[in-house]
Amino acid sequence: MTESPNAPIWLARRRVALLVGAAFCTLVLCGDLIARGAWGMGASCLGIGGLGLWGFGTRRWALLGGGIALAAMVVAAEGARQLYGYNSRFTYVGGAVLLGWLFGTGLHAIRVRMSADVHAGPAWAGDVLAERCALGVLCALYVNSGCSKWVVSGFLWVAPENLAALITAHALPGVEPGVMGTLEWVVVTPTMTSLLAGITLLLETGAFVMLLGGRLRAFWAFGLIAMHVGIGLLTGTIWYVANLFFLLVFAFEEAAPPSISGETPVSLGDQPL
């Protein structure tokens, strides 16, 4: 078995993408605190979080740096919730995916330490595990959102009035007459609102199928991306850009390196994880 000393480029890209996404969420969380007057807490979390993310970017301090960055995000988010009773829900994806990545990195470190396994692979082997765990958490966010709707409303969530009222509350007062005509058509067409609500519920609840890998992973990821775009168009809610970003980043499954899996390399999308 030949081991490649270099990390695959897709893995490096995902690591950088995670850094960018986590940095964006940190900035939003801390910026929110600063904008509301909590200068000290906001600036401290921003500085410590930035330092942690820098450490995460280096392989040597990845786990420690990532942990510090995550801790800064927790303090900023919980601080805002305690001080103002609210924090930005759309920033949760950055912390959650970072947590998933760190979980995978930690698992790999434990595995290497416990087994002294010569097949543990090169230094970047942990990143492969981390990437898969980050995807697991990304799926969990959507499954949670779908399950919340099932638990609270059940099938009533796809009742025509639900989505019609949500679109009306968010979008209709603020759009120009031409756009309003289209939105109003959606609102007054019960079949359309029920269909869109049903698709949303299906996509969210079934997000775990991305873990099965292959083409299904990309198919479902792009379904969720379409869902976010639809929500943006129908309600004007554009805050979930971080979710869109992570879905795009994690949409495609890359071939597992042979030195890690111990198997014959597979081409993209030929086989589940």
Added chain:
Amino acid sequence: MNSWKPAAWCAFAIYVGISWIAPEFYPFSTFPMYAGGAHFPVDRLLVVDARGMSVGREKSVEYRCVSSSGGALDLETALAASSRDGAFHVPYLDAEVREAIRWESSLTAEDLPWALVHRRFLGPSEGRLDHRDRVLAKCVGGGHD
């Protein structure tokens, strides 16, 4: 079997599990937004122009307003008077408008081009979506004299 497959499912299960135990602790959440659904009538607090179109929604506009009595208006009381409790509304959207209002008793209501309204959408009926407005105050943009 690849060794990371169970690890990914494990990360998934742990996140879901903790989220339902501690649903508010960052970065865990069950994302319950709008899980309870929405219904008509729908209420919005808006600043609108003469056409009834919302103004300043995308910009950081500050509204200078005056009530019909010539001073500040207690919005909570005014909205409660509209029997708001039974209607669906999105608190943060109304809060954005509320936070952008600066009450100025020196303004003359008749001269101001915009209106702060409590808009109620009654629900779809015969292919249309009707609404009615209750004017709470008259307003103008922050930079306008």
